[in-house]
Ligand SMILES: [Ca+2]
């Protein structure tokens with residue numbers, strides 16, 4: 139073989155070698171590309187179907203933490219004229235007396251204001267709440283309009299300064315499709331709560347879906363008949 143023929147042969151071998159390498163490289167790359175595209179599209183479809191179906195309705199959210207039952211001095215689940223009579227009877231310096239609702243050692247106008255402010259029926263949920271432990275109880279009712287079961291809820295609290303904290307990482311829900319249920323949770327209040335955020339958890343996945351809410355306070359109103367009796371009692375006692 140002459141020099142020219144040898145050089146041509148080397149060129150052919152090199153070309154073939156390069157082509158094979160390229161084909162192998164392209165094939166490997168395509169396989170990876172196809173695999174990752176398939177995986178991410180499956181993930182996208184799953185996320186999309188979750189988000190498409192999630193639909194919660196917050197029917198109510200009530201802050202049931204009241205000092206109402208601290209003002210229920212005779213423990214009959216209602217704050218009324220009987221409790222007022224007890225409070226007026228304990229008027230003045232009276233450390234440790236239940237009528238000292240604020241716990242400052244004196245039964246005075248502050249305690250009277252608390253009692254009147256919590257006039258009426260006590261809510262059962264507020265039984266454990268006293269004026270001294272700032273534990274707030276929130277009760278909320280939700281309707282699940284999704285066609286899947288919500289296993290639990292993630293609840294966050296947003297503060298007025300913009301910071302946030304997780305109140306409940308996983309509040310058990312077991313809320314089936316189209317079901318309505320009442321839930322409750324407690325948190326330590328520092329007076330800085332702006333609003334809460336409720337996120338449903340479905341099959342360990344938290345869809346990009348949440349409800350922001352500010353609970354309503356339970357309201358207590360005094361009837362005009364009660365007001366007359368209260369005025370009379372207070373006048374008689376305090377002049
Ligand atoms: Ca009572």
Ligand SMILES: [Ca+2]
Nearest residue numbers: 238240242244
């Ligand atoms: Ca007091």
